Structures are given as C-alpha cells and as structure tokens.
Amino acid sequence: xxxxxxGPPGSGKGTQASILKEKLGMAHISxxxxxxxxxxxxxxxxxxxxxxxxxxxxxxxxxxxxIAKDRLASAGDAGFILDGFPRTIAQAEALDAALxxxxxxxxxxxxxxxxxxxxxxxxxxxxxxxxxxxxYHIDSKPSAVEGRCDKCxxxxxxxxxDKPEAIRNRLGVYNNQTAPVLGYYDGRxxxxxxxxxxxxxxxxxxxxxxxxx
Ligand SMILES: [Zn+2]
Numbered sequence: 663x664x665x666x667x668x669g670p671p672g673s674g675k676g677t678q679a680s681i682l683k684e685k686l687g688m689a690h691i692s693x694x695x696x697x698x699x700x701x702x703x704x705x706x707x708x709x710x711x712x713x714x715x716x717x718x719x720x721x722x723x724x725x726x727x728x729i730a731k732d733r734l735a736s737a738g739d740a741g742f743i744l745d746g747f748p749r750t751i752a753q754a755e756a757l758d759a760a761l762x763x764x765x766x767x768x769x770x771x772x773x774x775x776x777x778x779x780x781x782x783x784x785x786x787x788x789x790x791x792x793x794x795x796x797x798y799h800i801d802s803k804p805s806a807v808e809g810r811c812d813k814c815x816x817x818x819x820x821x822x823x824d825k826p827e828a829i830r831n832r833l834g835v836y837n838n839q840t841a842p843v844l845g846y847y848d849g850r851x852x853x854x855x856x857x858x859x860x861x862x863x864x865x866x867x868x869x870x871x872x873x874x875x
Contacts (some may be wrong), residue, residue: 663688663741664766665747666805670836671829672781673858674865678774679745681866687740692734693726693747700729707732723753724784730792731760749839750872751846770873771847774858774865778833785829789818 663686669675683690700708701715709730711721726747734742748754759768776784787800793816796807805812822828847853854872858865 672785687735689742857865
C-alpha cells in the first residue's frame with residue numbers, strides 16, 4: 663500500500679502515520695527527515711540541497727523529489743506513507759513521474775478532515791515547558807499543577823504560534839496551498855476524505871478501511 667497522508671496542523675497526521683506504520687508495516691517517509699539525512703550523509707543530492715539551504719533559499723522541487731525517490735524506492739513490499747509532501751501540484755506531478763519510473767504508483771491519498779473550530783481548540787490548548795521541552799495539552803495532557811511542568815517545575819508557556827489568531831493564519835495558508843493538490847488527486851480518483859474526529863483508534867480504522875476499498 664502506497665499512500666500520501668494529508669491533513670491540516672492539529673488533524674493528528676503524525677499520530678495516525680505512526681499507527682499505520684505499526685499496523686500495516688509500512689515505511690513512514692517524511693521528506694523533511696529524508697532531506698536532513700541526505701544533507702548529514704553528504705550524498706550527492708544532499709550536498710546539492712545544502713547549497714540552497716546555506717544561501718537561505720528553498721530547496722527546489724527536483725532536489726526534494728530526487729531525495730524522496732531514493733527512500734520511496736527502498737521502501738519494502740508493505741509500501742509507504744508519505745507525510746508532508748507533496749504541497750503543490752508541481753510537486754504532485756513530479757512525485758507521480760518519479761513513482762511511475764520505479765513502478766510504484768500511489769494507491770490512495772488520504773485527507774484527514776477536522777473542522778476549523780476543533781483544530782483551533784486542539785492547537786490552542788498546547789503548552790510547552792521552555793526548560794525541558796516537555797509538551798502538555800490543557801485537555802488531553804494537563805500538568806498536575808496548572809501552569810507548572812511535572813518534570814522540572816518550570817513555568818509552562820503558550821507559544822505565539824499556538825494562539826488562535828496565529829492558528830487561523832496557519833490554517834488559511836494550509837487551505838490555500840493544499841486545496842489545489844487535493845483537487846489534482848481527486849481528478850485521478852485517488853482522494854479519500856476521512857472524518858478525523860473521535861477516538862484515535864476509530865480514525866485509524868476509518869483510514870485502513872478507506873485505503874483498502
Ligand atoms: Zn519542564
């Protein structure tokens with residue numbers, strides 16, 4: 663099974679990717695991680711990517727695709743979950759071409775749907791300890807003493823990025839960027855929309871059902 667996992671920040675994409683990886687034995691491929699690894703290992707494409715990063719420029723699509731392609735080709739028979747990529751139609755087309763070349767086309771593109779108010783509720787409840795980095799959530803993982811880190815006693819912080827207005831901006835950017843990509847995959851009959859609310863296990867069951875249908 664070869665899938666792309668889509669979802670706005672707060673949709674539980676990372677959680678679901680690791681559950682699918684466990685359940686179905688698929689490789690979880692994050693292009694961000696693959697990029698960092700290629701740079702660290704100083705591979706040919708890694709060095710190319712680094713030359714852009716050193717100048718503070720975005721790594722061009724073809725370099726990201728080249729890096730992803732190596733990882734995708736080496737994924738086992740159980741397939742892969744691609745997360746955080748593609749973000750534009752150009753990247754989606756390049757990905758399709760690369761996958762066709764290695765004879766491993768996508769089976770499904772899963773879109774985790776959560777309404778905006780719920781996403782804001784989830785994301786704005788995040789707190790973090792600036793001292794030790796421990797993450798908290800006012801609903802799902804509160805600290806024992808309000809505002810204090812359980813581990814080191816530090817004062818918990820509400821990052822600006824996790825405040826409602828910033829979240830609305832992030833969601834707006836996400837929607838603008840990804841809506842066209844979802845349309846592209848819908849046109850190819852690959853899009854599966856999943857209602858990503860409720861218990862984590864229920865959501866992963868829905869995903870498995872959708873990608874097997
Ligand atoms: Zn702490």
